[in-house]
Amino acid sequence: MKAAVCYEFGKPLVIEDVTLSEPGDMDVKVRLVATAICHSDIHDWKGELPGGLPFLGGHESAGYVEKVGQGITSVKVGDPVVVSLLASCGKCYYCANGLPHLCEHRFDPPPNPRVHNRKGQSLELKGNIGGFAEYTVVDESQVVKVPENMPLDRACLLACGVITGFGGVVNRAQVKPFQSVVVMGVGGVGINAIQGAAYVGAYPVIAVDMLDARLKMAMDMGATHTVNAGRKDAADVIKELTGGRGADFVFVTVGSIAAIKQGFSFTGLRGTVVLIGLPNYTEQYSFAPMDIIPTEKNIIGGFMGATNLKLDIPNLISLYQSGRLKLDELVTGRFPLDRINEAIASTEKGEGLRNVIMFK
Ligand SMILES: [Zn+2]
Ligand SMILES: [Zn+2]
Structure with missing residues (x-):
């Protein structure tokens, strides 16, 4: 072959x-x-x-x-x-x-x-x-x-791409209606995190990227707001859209330590950073425990959208065939x-x- x-x-x-x-x-x-x-x-x-x-x-x-x-x-x-x-x-x-x-x-x-x-x-x-x-x-x-x-x-x-994003929101983070979601990086995984967030009724659903074309796509796929991080301070916009608190969930689909650090700063009290994009396997992340204890923030990993293939694939196909998953x-x-x-x-x-x- x-x-x-x-x-x-x-x-x-x-x-x-x-x-x-x-x-x-x-x-x-x-x-x-x-x-x-x-x-x-x-x-x-x-x-x-x-x-x-x-x-x-x-x-x-x-x-x-x-x-x-x-x-x-x-x-x-x-x-x-x-x-x-x-x-x-x-x-x-x-x-x-x-x-x-x-x-x-x-x-x-x-x-x-x-x-x-x-x-x-x-x-x-x-x-x-x-x-x-x-x-x-x-x-x-x-x-x-x-x-x-x-x-x-x-x-x-x-x-892979769809389940990692969609399942990251639905299965792993189990985001609930009206919880605020930020998705950092609107590529093949991030766009599906946006679809998942929209599907579970998250609000606002904020897409952060550097490319306007991707942000426009994010709006078409269920984001309620977008920030071009090359032009605006994403932290300010996210604060403003979440009553000054910061987001309940931040999905980091970009595989970089800088993005993870930034994602952490976007969360509010008890907020959760969900790492779903893979950085280079030699990279290290460090954090100050005092940034986590009084804030009760969480940093969690999400692997392949915590997917149960035999259950989730048929469900996602039903959503696609009924026009609710793009x-x-x-x-x-x-x-x-x-x-x-x-x-x-x-x-x-x-x-x-x-x-x-x-x-x-
Ligand atoms: Zn993959
Ligand atoms: Zn087993």
């Missing part, structure tokens, strides 16, 4: 033929139709997240089940599915507690490497998927069947695999929201 392999951080991916092993008893082989490029892919490509070389990126995928292992009953050949990195065992403490996204085995690599190049080197598969290839073999827990009429170039967005607007460009380096360059520059690789 054709795949786009990273041999050197920051250098163009190499499109080449690779081999994929057959699915084991509890695995599902999927013929991919679409894989979106996420900002984490850019981090991986630049070497800003843990992992070695060579690797095969791509973790926001959708396609058709091509083959199933002997033990698979939840999907059958021909089913359209979303493929996510959220593997879960269904048996551990966290799975038993309804938190499969925290499964103790979520990052376990498959027992044997699944993809090899022509030289016989094994490729590390990001998200245990390696979605920048025509096919993938994943654990059964990583796939969710979607309705036949669900377009797969939009379904793939549900694998997905069509999130796709900026569609590219064949041969042009993936162009798509990556465009994503890196921050153009638009999601570029999607389309397979034949």
Whole structure:
């Protein structure tokens, strides 16, 4: 099969033929139709997240089940599915507690490497998927069947970007009606945090970004106010919009320590900063305990929108199909695999929201 392999951080991916092993008893082989490029892919490509070389990126995928292992009953050949990195065992403490996204085995690599190049080197598969290839073999827990009429170039967005933003608000932070929300960074994740905040009835929903085009998009997707942080002091605007208190929730989708510090300063008493964008894994954050004790502020992490795939993906598709979740607007460009380096360059520059690789 054709795949786009990273041999050197920051250098163009190499499109080449690779081999994929057959699915084991509890695995599902999927013929991919679409894989979106996420900002984490850019981090991986630049070497800003843990992992070695060579690797095969791509973790926001959708396609058709091509083959199933002997033990698979939840999907059958021909089913359209979303493929996510959220593997879960269904048996551990966290799975038993309804938190499969925290499964103790979520990052376990498959027992044997699944993809090899022509030289016989094994490729590390990001998200245990390696979605920048025509096919993938994943654990059964990583796939969710979607309705036949669900377009797969939009379904793939549900694998990561949409759930991280929307689920960050709804599942992780559990924002309630009339609580105030600030979303820092209106990219592929932030825009979905805005959609989630609007859906649960938060008010105000304040989008903070440096690009006017993104802020306009935020208004179209449910923000009630916007601040261009390049032109205005966001702290002043947020105070003014929250009765002088500061926000109840600040979602930091920008992966930078400066943004996290700033986000903390935007919160009011008992306010919560929710970190959902990934900074470079070597960066450190420090805080003064006295900034937290008398204020009762919280700093929490949100991983993949605390998503329970088998529950949340069908729910989000129902919202999309009833016009209450926007997905069509999130796709900026569609590219064949041969042009993936162009798509990556465009994503890196921050153009638009999601570029999607389309397979034949
Ligand atoms: Zn992602
Ligand atoms: Zn588990």
